[in-house]
Amino acid sequence: MNMNLQFLAMTIFLTTIFFHIIRRNSYTASAYAVQSLAVVLLLFRSFLATGSLSMLLTVILVLAIKVxxxxxxxxxxxxxxxxxxxxxxxxxxxxxxxxxxALSAFAHSRVFAPLAAIVPENAALLSLGIAGMLISLLLMVNRKGILSQIIGVLSLENSIVVFGLFAGLEQSAILQIGIMFNILVWLIITSIFSSMIYRHFGALETAEMTSLKE
Amino acid sequence: MIRLLRKTVATPSPLISIDPSACERVDISVVGREIEDHVKRLFRGSLAIRQVDAGSDNAAEQELVALSNPFYDVERFGVHFVASPRHADMLMATGPVARNMAEALRRTYAATPDPKFVVALGDDAIDGGIFRGSYAVYDAVKNVIPVDYEIAGDPPSPRAILCALLKILETIGANSLN
Amino acid sequence: MTEFFASSRGFVVLLLLFAIGAAGSLLFNKNDRQANYWSNLFACAGSLWGMFVAIGALVAPEPVAFTLGFSPFSLLRFSFLLDRLAAFFLFVISLIAFFCSIYAIDYVKHYYGKYGIGTLGFFYNIFIAGMLLVASAANGLFFLVAWEIMSVASFFLVIHDRDEQENIRAGLLYLIMTHLGTAFIIAAFLLLYRSTGSFDFSAIQSGGAAISPVVKNAVFVLSLIGFGTKAGIIPLHVWLPAAHPAAPSHISGLMSGVMIKTGIYMMIRVFLDLLAPFPLWWGVVLLIAGAVSALLGVLYALAEHDIKKLLAYHSIENIGIILLGLGSALTFLSLQLPTLALLGLVASLFHTLNHATFKSLLFLGAGAVINQTHTRNMEELGGLIRLMPQTALLFLTGSMAISALPPFNGFFSEWLTFQSLFQGIAATDSRTIWVFVIAAGSLAFTGGLALACFVKAFGAVFLARPRSNEAQHAREPSFFMLAGMWPLAALSLLFGIVSGYVANILQDVAGTLSVFQGFPSPFLLAETGRISAGGFSFVSPPVVFLLLLIALFAVFTAFNFLFFKKQKTTFGPTWDCGADLTPRMEITSTGFARSIILIFKGIMKPTMLKSVECRDGETRYLPKSREIRLGISNIYDTCLYKPAQDLALRFSLYARKMQSGLINMYILYILAALLGALYFSL
Amino acid sequence: MEPLLITGTLLLAALLTLLMKNLRAIELISVSAAVAVFIAALKIALGASAPRASNPDGFFSIDALGAIIALTIAVVGLAAAVYSVFYLRVEMAKGIIGFHRVRQYFILFNLFLLAMLFAVMVNNPILMWIAIESTTLSTVFLISFYDKPTALEAAWKYLIINSTGLLLGFFGTLLYFTPLGEAAGQGLTGWKTLAAHAAHLDPMIAKIAFVFVLIGYGTKVGLAPMHTWLPDAHSKAPAPISALLSGVLLNIALYAVLRFKLLTDAVTGGAFTGKLLLAFGLFSIIISALIMLTLQNYKRLLAYSSIENMGIAALGFGVGGAGVFAAILHIIYHALVKPALFFLAGNIFLKYSSTKISRISGVISALPITAVLFLAGFLAVTGTPPFGIFFTKIYVLFACMTMYPLAGFIAIAAFALLFIDFLKQAMAMIFGEKPAEMPMGEISPPLWAIPLALLATVLLLSFYLPEFLLELITQAVEKYAL
Structure with missing residues (x-):
């Protein structure tokens, strides 16, 4: 197994945990950039492996949008x-x-064992990807700030991409581009929404938005 | 109304006035025994009287009430004062018939079953007495309902009433024989 | 000729008549007069046609079965079966609907300009058609469609007078109860489907042997609750006293006279026709339900001072009496006594017919009174016999019939019911005898109380003096209203006098049911106009009628010529001690019933509400007015429905806590659902 | 051919709307685009129903169920487009919104329609995922259309919860590509290719994948307990958008789940997916039945009713057999009834300016036709004969009864409770005294004519299904019933 690969996967997983630990939003943003960069590097590796130009385009797009x-x-x-x-x-x-x-343990439990077995040589990395997904979900559950929620969604997406890469399930470039386009629109919409929420609620906390209770 | 008219036509001038002044000295028990005899014969032992206060000054009522006290105690002779005209054989009307009481008097008369005897008791009931001519009264019971007998006096004493009652019963007895 | 009526074409014409009536009345919605005449005339025509169809099916040698149209749903078949039982119910429905429609022509006039007559006519036609479909459907799914159409249409009729909040609440309660009932029926039919693989009645009947006893019992319980809700068995009756007063009177007459009987019809159909043979306890349960409904129904009626509510409670009572007949039939069948079972069934069918006639008559009469006086409160009525003599006579007829006084029809059907119960006491062993004893006792009790109740009702409404200004100005209802009521009164008498022949026909109707087929031909229930109960006892209605006439005549002459010979009679006003007689001096209907209610206070839990209003608020020496209200606490609401409602509300509030408003929580649900689903499914 | 036409028309309509400065022109463009889409969808449905209809594995591929859903989208889309025109005119007249908001509305409206139709028509699971995600993105501004704090809150929850859910669905989707190996990364993989390889799917992976898909797309379907966004979003959006969200968008997500169910069933058999669908469907029905009892907002009432109806459909697909037939019909009926109800709720909202049930009374006096139609819609959606939902419910129940009797009994009880809830709330609104100053009469004829047409269609379809529709349903049942 490639050391680089392991290092990148660990980076992504650790940044996911890092989101939970840090209490400063500027760090969270940077941590997301680091995570996305690791994803870009992973994608770049697969470009090097395949050498297709459309893959390169994807890499550039991901770099531009996510980082x-x-x-x-x-x-x-x-x-x-x-x-x-x-x-x-x-x-x-x-x-x-x-x-x-506990979630990491669950991700490594027998429940997810069949997934880890998709590419047996990458089993540990696949489990890491699943753990990353669950921990990203936990971030959205646990954190009160809106920024953490946005980053939770994006980190979930990164974890899925990583899992897809390690499981050999990466899609053709046109689909990747479509997905990236979606994420771009999503990012823009969330940032517009954040400013609207700030204007209306004077804060960016989920606890402020609990008036719809029926 | 028509029935009343017919009755007036059928029995011309039925009114009999009784002057009880002659009765001042009679013995009540004697009169009473005679009344009892008549009541037994004519009314099967019980004469029920309904007294109607048609605007009286209460003098006549006092005397009528006295009839029931232990001294006179008319009930032993079979004479009762009853609470409803439906049970009465005889109506005893007192007072000059105040305007408000006229209707009540008429209805009482109507409610009394036939054959019935109407007695106007006291001068007020006979002709209005001291109230005669007042705008508030009809002056006499006979102006409102047909009267059969009149008992004069202002008011008549219980003894006088008893005596008059005897005379009334005698008249009735005589009429029924005819 | 009769073949044509009782065929698919004849039936299509029947449905078309109602359809045209409904559609046309909706089209004429703008013009109240046109809508009224159109809808009611078509309802009349349809009902008349329905009677012909029913008679055609009654005289047909074989049950008439046909299927109309098609549907995209394979299980739903618009199949009809007009056997004699269905035909009998078709006849009852059409008969009552015919007279109610005549009555309605004049009755709905007081709604002109107030509420749309078009919608009333629309739902009225749909409602009658729905009832006819219910009685003739031969497919479970199709039956459910008809059943719901009937329920929903009657719901809209109940809330027709929609400006009264109370009516809306009554309609709400009615639809809720009827829908709960339908849920039970659906469950029952689904269980039958599960066992027999079809919704067709014929298939269920032939596959009946395959149904396991557990499922059969479950179906019995479910359909007893489901149909019992519609029929108004206590404690499922709560909608009935609310809905009947709210509806226009000709609708109340139809609902009480025939709609609740569809529940009885379906019980006969499901229990006797589809599920036979059955265990003994079914009949016992029906007997107990009947006894309870009859006794409590009449007790509640006694306590009521709303005339339509009173009549509604009497419907519950009469449903109880019908159930006594039906229950004894079921019991005898499971004891292998088909002859007696036939007697019980005939009794219940006969009472169904009789109750339909006199109850609709009573409701129509009550409607005439309410139409004139604008109140349903009997304490505000009185003295109407002088103002509305015809109505009073009609109401009296109905009252005598429902109180089971000979020679009216109610007497003879109750007599038959009594006979079947007595036979039960005589013919069964110690295990079931006590049920029959209790049932017969409660029926006897019920009869007495019903009489007391109608003395009260008739006395309070028609006798004495008017107790309100409105009651003083009542007038006799107009032509069509009387024209609707007179024939019903005549029928009440007629069915009494010729009850021997009617019972004979009903014996044919009941005898064609499959459960009676395997036995040797049963005894003759009636011959030459005489009803006999299995040779043990008999009664001859015409003789009863003649005897009554003679007795009446004899008493009248005796008094006139022997005792009062010498006396002269004069008529004068009542002696009133000089004061004016006022209605306040009369005995109230509440007061009349109070002594009886106090006897049963253990069951009825009467409540008394006293309130004194004083002129002087502080010392309270000089009362201005005193008010005493006597009521009956609604133990069904407090002990059954309210707790259920509270439970549902509490669960609802628990469930609502789920929607906490916090997005973190929502994502936690997703995470939990994901992990849970993964954990449990792998 | 038609899919391209639809895509092109809607894209063009969105672009033209962006450029237009004239309100009437914008309205005309959107309505005519909706008409064109409707005709195209009808052609698709007719084509798909033809015997031996070729279903090439191209970029677009529409199966029978897809054609049905596309047709409902087109019908409801057309109705919503026309209704929007008149609805927004009233709102403009009231001064609630201005021209720019209307233009923004119609751009997003067309994009939303496009995304929905694209999701149904496209042949690739990932592209379908992208399209479904796009439906979220295009509607989020429509939900926050009135720019009030509560609307914003609803839109934010809608955005975050659906994105999260759909990402999980995306993960599940990826797992279905495992048997393809290297071929997964090559070009666009159609459903047929996936189905062909499905037999080689590891059963355990298939199960995990289906759980992810069910939870993921189930969020979008509105299955409890992932339904939380639905009442918020549906109650805050303008009425025509609520109609589209509730009537058709949920179906698309359910359709996605069903397609994956087919792939899963190929290796695990129907019992596994069936039980999951049954469990979630039943839970949705129970939850919505309970919550609706104490609701205070009529648009939320309709939203919860959608959750319930999706639960019924899930139940139907879960139990299989005749349940599938009923579920497909149920989807069709619901897709027509629910928009009608939302349109009527929109009328009530225009008149009373409130969505609180306690503030609404006497609708039958204020809006007589709307009130009558609302009652009819209520009867239709709660499954009262003669409306077809009654039959579909009975069918689902009896399919349930034959396999899981207990679930069937619970469902019957829940249905009864639901009816009571809905009845109670509807009666409180429709009857009673209307506010004294409220003027009588309908606002404008199209506002009630459209729901009337939809309800009439439902009533017609309850007793008569056109040949092509019946054929489509039969095909779909053949495909999806195991």
Missing amino acids: FLALHLFSNFVKKYKPGVSATAYLNLPLTLIVVA
């Missing part, structure tokens, strides 16, 4: 709404880590 645009949007976001951006969580740190550990 540069996202970083740009998030740092703007943090700067602009500093007082309103929260990074607090419902569970305290030890408890969060225990749940993260």
Whole structure:
């Protein structure tokens, strides 16, 4: 197994955990950029392996959208709404880590064993990808801030991409581009929404938005 | 109304006035025994009287009430004062018939079953007495309902009433023989 | 000729008549007069045609079966079966609908300009057609369609007077109860489907042997609850006293006279026709349900001062009496006594017919009174016999019939019911005898109380003096209303006098059911106009009628010529001690019933509400007005329906907590659902 | 050919709307585009129903169920387009929105239609996923259309929850590509290719994949407990959008689940997926029945009713056999009834300016036709004869009864409760005294004519199914019933 590969996968997994630990939004944004960069590098590896030009186009798009645009949007976001951006969580740190550990264990349990067995040589990495997905979901459950929710969704997506790569399920370039286009629109919409939410609620916290209770 | 008219036509001038002044000295028990005899014969032992206060000044009522006290105690002779004209053989009307009581008097008369005897008791009932001519009264019971007998006095004493009652019963007895 | 009526074409014409009536009345919605005449005339025509169809099917040698149209659903077949039982119910429905429609022509006039007559006529036609379909459907799914059409149409009729909040609540309760009932029926039919693989009645009947006893019992319980809700068995009756007063009176007459009988019809159809043979306890349960409904129904009627509610409670009572007959039939059948079973069934069918006639008559009469006085409260009525003599006579006829006084029809059907119960006491062993004893006792009790109740009702409404201004200005109803009521009164008498012949026909109707087929030919229930109960006892209605006439005549002459010979009679006003007689001096209907209610206070839980309004608020020495209200606490609401409702509300509030408004929670649900589904499915 | 036409027309309509400055022109473009789409969808349905219809494995490929759903989208889309025109005119007259909002509305409306139809027509699971995700993205601004805090909140929840759910669905989708190996990355993999390889799917992977797909797309279907976004979004969107969301969008997601169910069933047999669908369907029915009892908002009432109806469809597909037939018909009926109800709710909202049930009374006096139609719609959606939902419910129940009697009994009880809930709420709104100052009469004829047409169609379809529709349903049942 390639050391580089392992390193990149670990980076992605660790950044996912890192999201739970850090309490500053600027760091969260940077951590997402790091995670996405790792994904880009992984994709670049597969470009090197296949050498198809459309793959290169995908890599460039991912780099542009997930790393540069996202970083740009998030740092703007943090700067602009500093007082309103929260990074607090419902569970305290030890408890969060225990749940993260439990989810990771579940991802390595016999339930997901068939998935890890898709590409037996990458079994550990595949389990890591699944754990990343579950932990990203946990981020969205646990964190109160809207930024964390956005990053949770994006990190979930990254984990799925990583899983797809390791499982040999990457799609043809046109589909990748379609997905990237979706993510681009999604990013733009969420940032527009964030400003609208800030305008209406004066904060960017999910706990503020609980008036629809029926 | 028509029935009333017919009755007036059928029995011309039925009114009999009784002057009880002659009765001042009679013995009640004697009169009473005679009344009892008549009541037994004519009314099968019980004469039921309904007294109607048609705007009286209560003097006549006092005397009528006295009839029931232990001294006179008319019930022993078979004479009862009853609470409803439906049970009565005889109506005893007192007072000059105040305008408000006229209707009540008429209805009482109507409610009394035939054959019935109407007695106007006291001067007020006979001709209005001291109230005569007042705008508030009809002056006499006979102006409102047909009257058969009149008992004068202002008011007549219980003894006088008893005596008059005897005379009335005698008249009735005589009429029924005919 | 009769073949044509009782054929698919004749039936299509029947449905078309109602369809045209409904559609036309909707088209004429703008013009109340046109809509009224159109809808009611077509309803009349349809009902008349329905009677012919029913008679045609009654005289047909074989049951008439046919299928109309097609549907995209393979299980739904628009198949009809007009056997004698169905034909009998078709006849009852058509008969009552015919007279109610005549009555309606004048009755609905007071709605002109207030509520749309078009919609009333539309739902009225649909409602009658729905009932006819219910009685003739031969496919479970099709039956459910007809059943729901009937229920929904009657719901819209109940809420026709929609400005009254109370009517809306009554309609709500009615539809809720009827829908709950339908849910039970659906469950029953689904269970039957599961066992026999078809919704067709014929297939269910022939596959009946394959149904396991457990499923059979479940079907019995489910359909007893389902159809019992419609029929108004206590404690499922709560909608009945609410819905009947709310509906226009000709609708109440139809609902009470015939709609609740569709529940009885389906019980006969399902229990006797589809599910036979059955265990003994079915009949016992029906007997107990009948006894309870009859006794409690009449007790509640006694306590009621709303005239239509009173009549509604009497419907419950009469349904109880019908169930006594039906229950004894079921019991005898499972004891292998087909002759007696036939007697019980005939009793219940006869009472069905009789109750339809006199109850609709009573409702129509009550409608005439309400139409004039604008109140249903009997305490505000009174003295109407002088103002509405014909109505009073008609109402009296109905009251005598429902109180089971000879020579009216109610007497003879109750007599038959009594006979079957007595036979039950005589013919069964110690295990079931007590049920019959209790049932007969409760029926006897019921009869007495019903009489007391109608003395009260008739007395409070028609006798004494008017107790309200409106009651003083009542007038005799107009032509068509009387024209609708007179024939019903005549029928009440006629069915009484010729009850021997009617019972004979009903014996044919009941005898064609498959459960009676395997036995040797049963005894003759009636011969030459005489009803006999299996040779044990008999009664001859014409003789009863003649005797009554003679007795009446004799009493009248005796009093006139012997005792009052010498006396002169004069008529004068009542002695009133000089005061004016006022309605306040009369005995109230509440007061009349109070002594009886107090006897049963253990069951009825009467409530008394006293309120005194004083002129002087602080010292309270000088009362201005005093009010005492006597009521009956609704134990079904407090003990059964309210707790169920509270339970549902509590669960609902628990469920609503799920929608907490917090998005983190929502994502947690997704995570939990994902992990849970993975864990449990792998 | 028709799929291209549909795509082109809607794209063109969105572009033209972007450029137009004239309100009437925008309205005309959108309505005519909807008409064109309707005709094309009808042609697709007619073509698919033809015996021996060729179903090439090209870029677009529409099976029988897809054709049915596409047709319902087109019908409801047309109805919604016409209704939107008149609805927005009233709102503009009231001064609630301006021209720019209307233009934005119609652009997004056309894109939304496009995304929905694309999702049904396209032959590739990933592209379908992209299209379904696009439906989320195109409607999120329509949900926050009124720019109120609550609308924004609803839109945000809609966006986040659906994106999360769909990503899980995406993961599940990827897993279905495992048997393809290297071929997965090559070109566009059609459903037929996937189906051909499905036999080589590892059963365990197939199960995991289906759970992910069910949870993922189930979020979009509105199956409990993933339904939480649905009442918020449906109650805050403008009425025509709610109609589309509720009537057809949910069906598309369900359609996606069904397609994956077919792939899964090839290796695991029908019992596994059936039980899952049954469990989620039943849970949805129970939850919505309970919650509807104490609701205070009539648009939420309709939204929960959609959850219930999707539950019934899931139940039907879950039990299989005759349940599938009933579920498909149920989808059709629901797709017509629910938009009609949302349109009527829109009328009530225009008149009363409130969605609180407690503030609405006497609709029958204020809006007589709307009230009558609302009652009819209520009867239709709760499954009262003669409306067809009654039959579909009975069919689902009896399919349920033959396999899982307990579930059948629970469902009957839930249906009864649902009817009571709906009846209670509807009666409270429709009867009673209308507010004194409220003027009588309908707002404009098209606003009630459209729901009337939809309800009439349902009533017609309850007793008569056109030949081509029957053929399509038969084909679909053959394909999806195991």
